Amino acid sequence: MKVLVPIKRVIDYNVKVRVKTDNSNVDLSNTKMAINPFCEIAVEEAVRLKEAGIATEIIAISIGDKSCQEQLRTALALGADRAIQIETDLQPSESLDSINIAKLLQKIVEEEEPQLIILGKQAIDSDNNQTGQMLAALTGMPQGTFASAVKVEGDKVNVTREVDGGLQSLALNLPAIVTTDLRLNEPRYASLPNIMKAKRKPLVVRSASEFGIDLTPRTKLLKVTAPAQRQAGIVVKSIDELVDKLKNEAKVIS
């Protein structure tokens, strides 16, 4: 089966972001960027399905300016067969709303007809957790979100989901959409020979405008502020002092 893996270029998860002084957005200039950690897990799962003889072709896709080709090359180095970049003329500071991302992906799904689409459950920049579910709605496919186990069996995929309170398992008719949670797998590292080979794998650039979708923003970012800072705390010397402070100063225990 053909597997489609949408990925996103985001700030590296170890970097602490700074809000711009004019409160227009966060400052991403000269910041280390990387493939979103959940997308990495999605690529890994697709590659494992190929190694298990279930997936026949893996297509990685990303939407953004030229810089996201770097992350597509990473996906190719990890084992994707080919890549598609949907080029948008947005400034790096702007972003498409999830519904518009999902509509662009829907067009690629119609062209490529993958049996399985694996996305990360959320991007660590916008923290939206929407795109997979929206793409499922637009394509009319079932969805297995927050997946910690994926098993393809005949014309169905069984997905174990991480839900509040424990785990839930579902059987979804194929074609289906899966979004990855952290526990699904441990992504591999790209080896140097594979990084070299990835440079020769096909990467097609498509313009967002050719799909005829109205990409008018649905939201307006009015401002971005830093969260309230916590007051500096104190280091206590003993458990007795800690219990005393909690009882008599903070009054959170009795």
Next chain:
Amino acid sequence: MSILVIAEHDNSALKTETLKTVTAAQQIGSDITLLVAGFNCQSVAESAAKVNGISKVLVCDNTVYQHQLAENVSLLITELAADYEHILATASTTGKNIMPRVAALLDVTQISDIIGVESNNTFTRPIYAGNAIATVQSLDAKKVITVRSTGFDAVNTDGNADIFNIDTVTDAGLSNHIADEFTKSERPDLGAAGVVISGGRGMQNGDNFKLLDGIADKLGAAIGASRAAVDAGFVPNDMQVGQTGKIVAPDLYIAVGISGAIQHLAGMKDSKIIVAINKDPDAPIFQVADYGIVADLFDALPELESKL
């Protein structure tokens, strides 16, 4: 301005998170309808009718809604959506699963995980693991919103709204429920507990989490964990506190053997009082802790338990 709030429940009890989502709805407008979709969920409907600040309760009781499958419930909500300008649900795994599907079916985007209401179309929400707060205006005609429950207080439950049964059946026929495997716990729910005590990698193994039991018992606390502790297999994943786990904001949060990575802090830094127990004086957790103690947790925990 009519608002539809999707009730969070397990077919037997209404979750307290719903009471917080209703508070958010009240800050948007006044004509609030609560939807209970489930199976054999009449007891939930009765609790829902007591929720203050709502006009009525819609109950859709059918086997297709038993497990809150997104494919089926999203069709039901979409069908009801014509009468409402705002549709709200709790940002739980259920709400996060269903609501973006609803939004796309309605051709709107979603405003996720709001922590504040500025006006009926402008909301605040955390981005970048809570390291920035965005003020976002929705330009869509219909607003589909998920609500972070730690951002709002709960409404009271001494009301008396009317219950209307609806018999719509929307079965997409795309998915089937196989099984649930829920963690059994006598302790308070992590998201709703007034006190949370969490263990991290420093706990070293799953057995050592028992050291937290006695303290949790004495404080009536829920027990949480960092991702490191979950990944190492010490405890199940539904105990994870952080950007991608549960977001908690209790009166007292005790972090034991947790270094304080950005992703963990995203899930607990709105707690009223934070206590850190860690043997590394340079651990980042001390930068957000109100009270810190530099100590070996294997000495500190038994002593703390004995002195509470």
